[in-house]
Each structure stands twice: as C-alpha cells, then as structure tokens.
Amino acid sequence: MPTAALRCEDLVKTFAGTTAVDGLNLTVPAGAIFGLLGPNGSGKTSTIRTGLGLYVPDGGHVELLGSRDPLAVRHRVGYLPEERGLYAKMKVAEQLTFLAAIRGLDQAEAARRAHAWLDRVGLADKAGSDTGDLSKGMQQKVQFAAAVIHEPDLIVLDEPFTGLDPINTRLLKDLILEQRERGATVVLSTHLMEQVEALCESICLIHRGRPVLDGVVAEIRAGYGRNTVAVEYEGDGAGPLTALPGVRRGEDTGQEARLELDAGTDPQAVIRAVVERVAIRSVRLEHPSLEDIYLERVGASPSPAAEDAS
C-alpha cells in the first residue's frame, strides 16, 4: 500500500474557459478519513472526478492508489456521487448485485454481498422492491452500500449525509468508521463541519480551485491558538456579545455565543466583560472550530463561481 491513496500534482481542469481546478496539489494519506471541504462551486467535485479518472486533466497529473492511470485501478475505488441516481425500475437486490458485479465480483459473490449489505443497512425486507419505490434516505443507504460493496481501498463520498435523519446519520458514521477499520481510505466531501470534526483526521479546504488550507485537523486548530471564547448564558445583556471590544467576529444566539478574538487581545479581559453583562452558565477558552476557520479562510461572501462548475 502506498503512503498516499490519492495524490494530485499541479492539477488543472477547465471547462469552456472556466477554470474549475487551478493548479491543485493534494495528498490524501492512506488509511485515514480525509475531508475535502470547500464552498459550492469551489472545484471539489471536479477534483474528485479528475482524481478518479472520470475527467482527463488539462494539466498536472493524478496518482490514484499508486497508479498514474486512474482507470487501471478503478475496481479498487468506490464512489458515491453527490447527485444520487439508481435504476428506478430495478429491484434493490439486483441493482446492488449488478453494481458489485461490474466492479469485478462474480455473480454469486455479488448477490451474497448485496443481501448482506441490505441486512446491514436495515433494508433486507426491501430486497425485492423496485428501487424507485424506496424513500430518498433508503436509496441513499443503498447507494452507500453500492460504493463499498466491493471492499475498495479508496472510498470517495460526496455529501453522504444530505437528507439523512439522525438515526441514519449515526448509522452512516458507524459504517464509514467501519470502512476505515477495514483499512480503507475514505475521502469525505461535505459542508457539515461537525461531521468533518467528528470523523476526519486531516482535511483540505479548496477555494476557487486551489487549496487554501490543508493538514491534520488537530494541528490546524492548535495553530490558531486558544483564541475563541465560548459562552453559555442566561438573560440578555445590553446588545450582542459580538459587539464587545477585541472581538473580531462571532455569533450570538441569545443563549450561546462564540467570540473569536483579535490577535493580541487578552481573553481574560473579554471574559470579564462578558461576566459583567450576562449571567454565565459556562465559559470556555477554545481552539477555533473548523467552521470558524472555514469562514475565515473562505470568507462569508458567496463564491462567484457557478454551481454547475463544481
């Protein structure tokens, strides 16, 4: 097993004059869960498709599971695309069997695993139903099963949590961790920062086709120092706490506030100011959350790139 499951060097991908990926360098370490983050239209999906060999790069190169030809190792990859689709008129079990079989499993083994996976995601009783009759969440679980059924070395999940209820979100998280236990590398592309924080060891944040931040999550956060004051409080102070001097930015819901401080501001001074204003239930001095870092790096302004260029 090479040390990197996916390596992109100076990757460029353009579409009709629009540059979706702009000289991207990216290394996904093998055996970890890797978060690929970025706003809509930042080039995540283009990066994934090029990395998996679905697009031919316009510049630079890709090394997928140690191979310069991504298509040569395609059977060792599992991919859950962001926009979901299955054969609506096909029986669920047959569909999974087919998707397993075209990844190189023989028919009997494919069928056996299809039923095992349906059992695992709680859809055993739907094996004979038309896929189109399943709810969205159920179809999503089927698609996740389809992405991992051939036990790939690299699993790429583009927004896997969209539309799942809390129970299924938990189930999916467990299943993703299970895949890592098995030794697989997981690339997770999502906007849900809590999931990234809960699952990913390292991340790459892409903005306008270029990485603006990458590395191990804990190290990134530590690099920012403990510059965030998290407060839970009761009663209303005079105006939002984000207006306090020394607070660079933050949010205040009226019960909870996260205050990111200017460099050089003494956190103790800010905490004292908070105590004077409101009745505190708890107060902590924290590393910034990934969301804070994300917002800082990408900016709160929406990306000018169009949605479909992603």
Place this chain on the structure above:
Amino acid sequence: MNPSQIVKVARREYLTRVRSKAFIIMTVLIPLLMGGYIFVMPLLFTSSGTDELRIAVLDAGTGLAPALGGHLAAIERPRVEVAEQAAVPDDSEAVRRPYTDDILAGRLDGYLVLTPDPVIGARSRYYARETGNPVVLRDLERAIEATLLDRLVAGTGVDTERVRAWQRFDLDAVTVSDEGETEGGFEAAFFSTFALAMLLYMAVLINGQGMAMAIVEEKSSRLIEVILGAVTATEFMAGKILGVLGSGLTQLGIWVGALLVGLLYAAPMLALGPELADFDLGAVLSLELIVYFSIFFALGYFLYSVFFAAIAATCTSTEELGQTMFAAVLPMVVALMSTFYVIANPGTTATRVLSLLPPFTPLVMLARVNVLTPPFWEIWLGIVLLALGIVAAGWLAAKIFRYALLMHGKRPTLPELMSVIRAG
C-alpha cells in the same frame, strides 16, 4: 475492452427491458394489431355487410336501363333488387327529389342516374345513404361497364367476354439470374423489399429510441458516474447495444413465432380466398434472401444503435433527445425513400455506390439482392465495409460518450466534440 464487463452490462439491460411492462405490452399488442389488420381487413372488404340492396334506375335518355337491369341482377352478395326503372327528362334535383325522399324514408337503399355521354355512351351517378362500401361500388361499376361494353360491340361480331379478357391483360415479369428464373417483377420485389426495409427501420427506431432514452436517464440520474467508475465507456456502450439487440431479437422471435402459428392455424380456418392461397411465400422470400436479410439486419441494427448511443450521450434531457434523435435515422429514411429508384435501377453506378456506403448498405444492398442478385464480391464488399463502418462509428461514439456523458446542464458543441475526437 473486457468482454465480461460488456456481458454484465448487456445482461442487465436485457433483463430490465424484457421484464418491463412496455416490452410485454408491445410484444402482445403488435401481433394482435397486425393480425387484426391482416385477417380482418380482407374480411371487411370482401363482404359488403348487407344482404340485399334495393335500388332504382333513372334513365335520362340513354336507353340503357333495361340492359343494365340484367347485369345488376347477376350481382350476388349483396343481391341487387331493381325496385323501379324510370325514364326521366334530366338529372336535376327536382326530378330526383321523390327518389331521394324514398332513400330518406328507407324505401330505397339508393338509385342510379344514367345520363348520355357522346364518347362512352353514358355517365352514371349513384345516390345512396351509404356510399362507403367499396365492394358495392365496384359491383355497380362493373355492371354499368358491362352494359356499355355490350352496346359498343353490338353488331360487330366481337364477343363481350373476349373483350373483358383482353381488358384484364397483364405483363408477367420474370427475373433472370445465375440461380435461374424467378417470377414476379417490380411489384413483388418492391413489396418484399419494402416489407423487409420497414422491419429493419421499425426495429432500429423502436429499440434505438428506447436505448437512447435509457442512456439520457442514466446520464441525468448521475448513475453514469458510478458505472463509468467501473466499466469503460466503450464497454458500457457495447453492452447497452447488445442488451437492446437481445431484447429486440427476443421480441422479433416471439412475433415470427406468432406469425408462423397464425399462418399454420388461422389461415386455413379463415379460408382467405384464392388471392391469398395463390400467394407463394417461397417465391418472394428465398433462403438466400433470408440469410442476407439476417446479416444486414444485425449489422444495420448495430450501426444505427451506435448512432443513437452517440447522440443520446450528447443530450442532457429527454426533450433535447427528442429534438435531435431524427439525425440518427436520417440516413435510413433517405435509404428507405431511395428504395423506389434502387428497385427500378438495381444496376446503375449510382445504386452500386449507394449500396457500398455503410449507412445505406443494409437497405440498398438488400434491395439489390432481392431484385437482381449483384455479384457475390459486391455483396460481401458491402458487408465488409459496413462492418468497418460499425468499428469506425463505434470508436468515434466511444470518444463522444466518454467526453459527453459526464457533462450536465449544457451540451457539448460541435467544435468541442471535434477536439475530443482529435485528441485520441
């Protein structure tokens, strides 16, 4: 290209199609409709529906009414009863009024008005409540014709029956080839060729359309991203075409089977009359023709399926597909329309060139084989060129496929496609 991957894609495509409701309905409905058409229409046209026709004959000065009465009496099924014969001054509305009233009151089924004509002796009009039955009109027409003929030959010593036989003169054409002589000329060749051409056209159109729709659906549901992560675009396209071909052949097999059963059992029971009994299927469809038809059917089907697949790959919605799809069948429509020319002129340079151009070969060469039997080497040159055409089109389509399948929202432009093709 990995054959086992193609088989897996083809297998899925085949099973999904064969089990679909549309397939089952089409498979059952088409023979029923065709059977209905073949067996019921002749019955409708040979029986008039009524047993007896009460008519009046109004003679405005031709003097033919009594003689016509004799010929009308000879008509069977429906028997014609001449209820009244009247001499009238002219065929004006006022004169006809009482008879029209009789029709409206149900006392008459209709009436014939004879008016003089300087050249052929008489003109005639038939007034009736029902004038749509071709059998009745034909019988009345023949009776009047016979009456006029009688008067024409009267006193010349010419036998009316001989004139009628002469009227039915027909030129029999015999096709001479290396294999011997075959009865039947343009008509037989035209209809058998046209029937085979239509069969191929329908098969390509229905199945190609179905496949194109399926590709656009896979594309818009993004399932294509998962599948293309597992099989190559070429494998995917080849599997799709084979699967659709398989389901098409299954359907055709069921239809041919139903037709044979129908001919074996239904035809004698329905006693379809002398015209059909005389129809010699073997004379029109030789074994040679069937072999060549199978070859051209399979190859033509392949070529056009590739066209359909390539076009479907560039479409982002079924609406867009509907607007573009005609381009795939355009060459076949041209070939179909040129069938007239080809059958009439099977040996000209234009026809020979046309029959060697892959998109036209299936229909045009088949027509030539049917009419003339071109040199053996020419037929096989056509087949080889067609096969090469399929390989070339498949290679091109696979490139378009790979590039266009993952594009959503917008269609690739022609220059984009050209650069993809050149890129290798």
